[in-house]
Amino acid sequence: xxxxxLNNIKKHIVEKIEQGEVxxxxxxxxxxxxxxxxxxxxxxxxxxxxxxxxxxxxxxxxGLWFVPAFGLSGFSLLLFSLPWLxxxxxxxCFIVLEVFVRKYSFAYRKPVLYSVxxxxxxxxxxxxxxxxxxxxxxxxxxxxxxxxPFLDSFYRGYAMPHTKRVHPVVVASTTEQGxxxxxxxxxxxxxxxxxxxxxxxxxNFNEGxxxxxVGNEASGSIEALGIAPMRSGHMPMRTRTQRVLFMRTR
Amino acid sequence: MPETDEAVALRVQQGDKEAFGVLxxxxxxxxxxxxxxxxxxxxxxxxxxxxxFLKAFINIKSFDTTRKFSPWLYxxxxxxxxxxxxxxxxxxxxxxxxxxxxxxxxxxxIASDASERAELAREMExxxxxxxxxxREPLVLYHFEELPYDAIAEILxxxxxxxxxxxxxxxxxxxxxxxxxxxxxx
Numbered sequence: 001x002x003x004x005x006l007n008n009i010k011k012h013i014v015e016k017i018e019q020g021e022v023x024x025x026x027x028x029x030x031x032x033x034x035x036x037x038x039x040x041x042x043x044x045x046x047x048x049x050x051x052x053x054x055x056x057x058x059x060x061x062x063g064l065w066f067v068p069a070f071g072l073s074g075f076s077l078l079l080f081s082l083p084w085l086x087x088x089x090x091x092x093c094f095i096v097l098e099v100f101v102r103k104y105s106f107a108y109r110k111p112v113l114y115s116v117x118x119x120x121x122x123x124x125x126x127x128x129x130x131x132x133x134x135x136x137x138x139x140x141x142x143x144x145x146x147x148x149p150f151l152d153s154f155y156r157g158y159a160m161p162h163t164k165r166v167h168p169v170v171v172a173s174t175t176e177q178g179x180x181x182x183x184x185x186x187x188x189x190x191x192x193x194x195x196x197x198x199x200x201x202x203x204n205f206n207e208g209x210x211x212x213x214v215g216n217e218a219s220g221s222i223e224a225l226g227i228a229p230m231r232s233g234h235m236p237m238r239t240r241t242q243r244v245l246f247m248r249t250r
Numbered sequence: 251m252p253e254t255d256e257a258v259a260l261r262v263q264q265g266d267k268e269a270f271g272v273l274x275x276x277x278x279x280x281x282x283x284x285x286x287x288x289x290x291x292x293x294x295x296x297x298x299x300x301x302x303f304l305k306a307f308i309n310i311k312s313f314d315t316t317r318k319f320s321p322w323l324y325x326x327x328x329x330x331x332x333x334x335x336x337x338x339x340x341x342x343x344x345x346x347x348x349x350x351x352x353x354x355x356x357x358x359x360i361a362s363d364a365s366e367r368a369e370l371a372r373e374m375e376x377x378x379x380x381x382x383x384x385x386r387e388p389l390v391l392y393h394f395e396e397l398p399y400d401a402i403a404e405i406l407x408x409x410x411x412x413x414x415x416x417x418x419x420x421x422x423x424x425x426x427x428x429x430x431x432x433x434x435x436x
Contacts, residue, residue, distance in 0.1 A: 008296075009274075009278055009282070009296060009299055009300050009303070010271065010274045010275060010278055012300055013270075013271075013274055013300060013303045013304060013307070014268075014270075014271050014274070016304065017267050017270060017307060018267070022304050022307055022308055023308070024262075024263075024307065024308060024310055024311055025308055025309060025311060025312070026311065027311045027312075029311075030309075030311060030312040102407075103407075105404075108350075108407040108408065108409070109403065109409055109410070110353075110409055111350055111351060111353045111409055111411075111412075112350050112351040113351055113353065114353065
């Protein structure tokens with residue numbers, strides 16, 4: 001670029017400024033833009049938090065959260081029953097959030113891995129917090145009371161058991177071969193326990209216990225392949241001998 | 251004592267439009283050289299440089315006068331140049347740059363000696379245009395614009411360690427291109 005060309009550029013710029021063809025944007029424009037960007041980041045973050053905690057809520061409500069206690073078969077059952085659409089939406093929201101956050105100096109000055117891990121930590125901690133305060137349980141409860149049209153069916157569609165092999169139930173009364181339980185629809189089901197049934201060690205059924213049964217249902221009765229408690233986390237599974245002894249004592 | 255760029259920018263923000271001419275005078279040669287080295291093709295280069303300064307004037311009130319003015323202006327230039335390359339179909343769309351994904355050991359900023367600089371200048375003149383944008387830009391900013399790593403990192407919005415890695419890889423690629431083109435080792 002010659003000296004003359006450089007002078008031309010300067011002349012054109014100064015002319016355009018002097019003639020008012022270009023105007024400075026006011027400071028409030030940038031303040032508003034920043035505020036909107038921050039609100040956008042916050043909104044997407046809350047969206048990720050909502051979807052992720054909702055997935056955990058759905059898995060707990062349907063009993064799928066507890067099936068990995070049954071080993072490899074439990075894991076494959078969980079894998080095939082995961083709400084993949086919700087996971088996809090959460091994943092997309094997370095990527096959008098990361099792209100937004102990378103525009104800020106505190107993020108782009110560090111490797112992407114760091115901001116991804118920091119966001120993951122925030123989202124996981126937020127989800128744990130929402131789970132602790134039973135956010136989705138309360139929300140669904142209030143929606144059922146008020147009959148909110150779309151959200152009620154959304155929660156019902158995801159939170160009601162949707163695999164025929166996993167049954168979240170409440171123990172109603174114990175019998176010689178197992179126990180009677182009440183399912184999520186309020187129907188009574190008979191649970192049969194055999195020596196092949198996988199049970200957590202040290203677990204005794206009491207009335208009112210929430211348990212998840214893995215097994216096929218046929219005319220109001222379920223041959224339990226596995227039983228796990230729903231609220232007290234994972235317990236180590238009994239050995240075959242322990243299971244037989246447990247069955248004899250019942 | 252001459253007035254700093256930041257002080258001039260503050261005057262422009264306060265309404266002294268003529269002061270913007272001072273900034274144009276001092277940065278026009280630098281931004282034009284950056285455009286010449288980075289954009290490769292000559293078409294529209296003058297218009298793009300003009301656009302950089304007009305955008306700088308329009309957005310001057312977003313500039314934080316407690317920070318350095320040159321990285322802010324170079325960032326606007328970078329955006330304009332990248333957009334020009336995209337329009338010309340010479341820049342592939344990239345959501346994430348994998349160079350910035352994992353933490354890398356930082357490459358210390360070492361001043362090259364005179365012979366190395368001369369050698370590199372020869373290679374750059376001959377092969378710079380054949381180098382990909384990703385490596386060409388930090389080389390231009392470091393060797394022609396003489397900007398420090400942290401300023402380049404701010405302009406490209408990448409970690410400082412990534413600047414070091416790109417400069418190192420850029421030099422290596424430049425050397426390979428030079429050897430392939432002229433058949434001699436440097």
